């Protein structure tokens with residue numbers, strides 16, 4: 540996945556290259572590839588999560604039995620969010636998904652194939 544929009548800072552000490560603010564890897568090492576940032580890089584994780592969202596199908600439905608809106612995402616049927624309005628149900632779902640963030644990079648590379 541090509542994306543060179545990461546925030547960067549000069550390397551300093553006469554080094555002509557800039558480096559990622561988050562993981563400090565230099566531009567030639569990264570070469571515009573998101574996956575070439577270190578795996579713990581905050582920017583990399585954020586980009587991969589944003590990319591993963593584009594492949595997901597969100598649904599919000601009204602549950603008559605529970606009198607509450609239920610938000611679900613097709614690709615992760617184990618996750619749900621509940622709320623008195625669709626946005627609050629979605630927000631709860633997002634929080635449940637954030638907990639799962641660590642599992643996503645693998646899911647994304649499968650989806651991109």
Ligand SMILES: [Zn+2]
Nearest residue numbers: 559562576580
């Ligand atoms: Zn980085």
